[in-house]
Amino acid sequence: MKGAVCHISCPSCGATLALLEGKRVCTCSACGTRSLVEIKDMIPKFAIEPELNLQEAKLAAIKLLAKQNLAADLKKAAKFYDAGLYYLPIYELGAQRVGKMTVREIIRKNEFLITKEKATVLLSDIQFQSPAVKLGDWGIEDIKLEKLRQIKPMKPFDSGKLEKDAHVFDSTLPPDAAGVTGARFSTSVAGDETKFLRVNLRIVFCPVWLIKYSYHNRLYRIVIDAVTGAVLFGRAPAGDVERIPAMIAALAVMTYPLSRAARFLFTGNAMDITGFIIFLAVPLFLLLTFFVIIVAMAWNQFRYSGEVVWRGERIEVERLNKPPETGMEKLAGVMLSFIASSASEIKLMKSNRWYDGI
């Protein structure tokens, strides 16, 4: 195996240095000399310590489970199962943008167009972050480092200390796969004479609480940001109070016009009603399609029990074991595509007007 193993020693007395990742100033335990350590190509590591303890994380989970639209017996049947603290690594690429930027402005002055050049001097810090592991596996969309740092300061990464009571995840996505290379900072816009200085990459380990609870022999997970207390991911059984009423309402809406039409067909003047139906064939078909869509939606809710999933700000209901397309959905699809194809045909007929050839 090729590669390099370098020994890090105090430049003053030669004693070994106990260096932490992310730490740049190190004090020699033998002679007390303070040294600035710089290793080329090394990505320094930092960590943010949790603000929430297990109890507080549990409370955040309980608060989430007290929300509306969840299974009615959730409070009674849900039991805390397990919890763990995990550190997830996130890349942070930073740079300083310095330079002059010229912006051209076209101004109308007394009916003349004047090009005006405006130069601005830029001096700003730019930061870009990207997860160093597949956060999607956790159902997490994003962890905003900026928000975390507002609450807790970043500290040099001390693997031994963190691993004592938490699982520390190692970065598995290389920097170029995560898109955190210097290439991200390049400008090719005319008039942009800025440069990116002090481009630096680091890994910040962010703590999250993984809370598992059981409900009727099933395990559910909730991931809580251990600094801000925000729910990063959550899953819970959906309530089913409205399942039957939804189906009844959808069927009532659909059956009412159908049954009335059937009554007229059999009891009323058949000739009149036939003319009526032919006259109204198009709106009736549109209406029928609309009813089928309503019933298809109600069927999904009626037939398949759901689970509420939180992903950051997004909340959605997943229907369990629902095939990609149910029978009703297929029917609605066919009807809709029929309408779409007829509509496009009508459009075609209108555009190729018969009298154009004369």
Next chain:
Amino acid sequence: MEVKCTQCGGEVPVEIDQGLASCPYCSSSLYVSLNDGFLHYVITPTLKEKDLDKTLKTFLARKERKSGLVIREAAQIFWPYWRIQQDAETKTFIAATNPITSLERASIPDGDTKPFLKNKVDKDRFEMPGEPIEDLIEREGISASKVWLAHVPFWIVDYEYDSVKYQAWIDAVRGEVYADDLPPAFTKEKDRLYARAAWFIFAVFFILGAAISNGDYVIPLYVLASVPLYYITKRTLKGAAS
């Protein structure tokens, strides 16, 4: 993997390909930078044996399988995966003969990694790669810039349902379940039951709508009928486990 400490000559376990390692013997800090060869690591399992029953039941319930399974045996195994970086992309290959077809979907989970130390692991639990990495790279025509060998922990669970034996592989980090055969599903019975309930509601509304001559009475009647219909449907569906 181990490197020799430059200070005392002791073997230092390394779980990173670049960064700092600390010698366990003389506590000096070493900076390690590996450019060639591959790093062999083991992912620490987080799923315990007591979690298997619930994990499996959750998986089966979501797929509308009958509950009432009994776990007969559970064994932990570490299965090898190659992780190869080609430019900015990483590819994963299962490094030993695929034990079950559905394991093809599996990817290497992220996790707490530890270096693979030959002398410290229980060899019976570690499946070793079936072919050298050079062969795989040549066969697949990859220009690899970095290679890792990851041992991913799985639970092999033998369970019984209705005195029929089934096997499932459970990823011991994320709790994902992989299985080729599953107990019978009650999806079709459930479909039929729910469809029957829906047809019944439809029939009641249709008869009411068609039988009454004065259209003004139909809607209030629908509202009145909804109440018994709700309870009838609820009773009909009570038998179906959700």
